[in-house]
Amino acid sequence: MIFTLPPLPYATDALEPVMSRETIEYHYGKHLQTYIDNLNRLIAGTPYEEANLEEIILNADGPIFNNAAQAWNHTFFFNSLTPEHTEMPEKVRKAIERDFGSVETFKEKFQKAAVDLFGSGWAWLAKDKEGRLHILQEPNAGNPLKSGYKPLLTIDVWEHAYYIDYRNKRAVFAEKFWEIVNWNKVAERLECNCCCGGGKSKDVQKTEMSDEATADEDKDADEAKCR
Numbered sequence: 001m002i003f004t005l006p007p008l009p010y011a012t013d014a015l016e017p018v019m020s021r022e023t024i025e026y027h028y029g030k031h032l033q034t035y036i037d038n039l040n041r042l043i044a045g046t047p048y049e050e051a052n053l054e055e056i057i058l059n060a061d062g063p064i065f066n067n068a069a070q071a072w073n074h075t076f077f078f079n080s081l082t083p084e085h086t087e088m089p090e091k092v093r094k095a096i097e098r099d100f101g102s103v104e105t106f107k108e109k110f111q112k113a114a115v116d117l118f119g120s121g122w123a124w125l126a127k128d129k130e131g132r133l134h135i136l137q138e139p140n141a142g143n144p145l146k147s148g149y150k151p152l153l154t155i156d157v158w159e160h161a162y163y164i165d166y167r168n169k170r171a172v173f174a175e176k177f178w179e180i181v182n183w184n185k186v187a188e189r190l191e192c193n194c195c196c197g198g199g200k201s202k203d204v205q206k207t208e209m210s211d212e213a214t215a216d217e218d219k220d221a222d223e224a225k226c227r
């Protein structure tokens with residue numbers, strides 16, 4: 001499929017002052033667009049031309065994986081944010097308290113994972129197959145789907161994510177990040193039983209399908225909900 005820039009769910013200046021319009025214009029408008037353009041160019045004439053983004057992430061490596069994962073990670077990241085100050089829904093709070101002790105401890109650990117990650121990458125809140133929550137560090141284009149986790153929230157700590165607004169102060173960015181997290185989106189992802197994070201390859205899934213075309217469409221719609 002030909003991948004296109006996903007819609008930004010708010011105006012480019014809506015996240016100010018935490019994230020400036022200039023940052024969004026570059027980060028969403030240029031960096032994400034470039035990953036998508038690179039991916040379309042790289043998959044042309046390969047079997048990945050027929051695959052969705054999740055299938056490419058689970059099966060590819062090298063430049064195809066890097067650009068597919070960066071397209072997915074950025075879509076997920078921008079969808080995790082909102083200018084409306086959301087409260088953490090009860091289900092999310094309970095899961096966080098169960099697995100980290102308290103919301104404060106979770107936030108401290110998540111920020112530490114973001115700040116301590118050496119070089120470029122992502123810190124994630126993700127759910128394992130038993131439903132337990134984990135904080136994961138992924139360098140470069142890393143994505144928890146690859147190791148069977150379902151992502152719930154992420155912070156991009158590549159320098160392009162914060163350098164315009166915070167210069168070298170990644171820790172300040174990681175602290176301000178909470179002001180724009182869309183907790184309703186995190187709750188939606190926590191409750192969604194879509195197939196993301198199952199670690200299944202395309203071939204495995206296909207053998208389980210009776211009506212391949214319909215199932216493929218359903219699966220694409222289902223997986224897109226995870227982003």
Ligand code: MN
Pocket residue numbers: 027031074156158160161
């Ligand atoms: Mn980025």
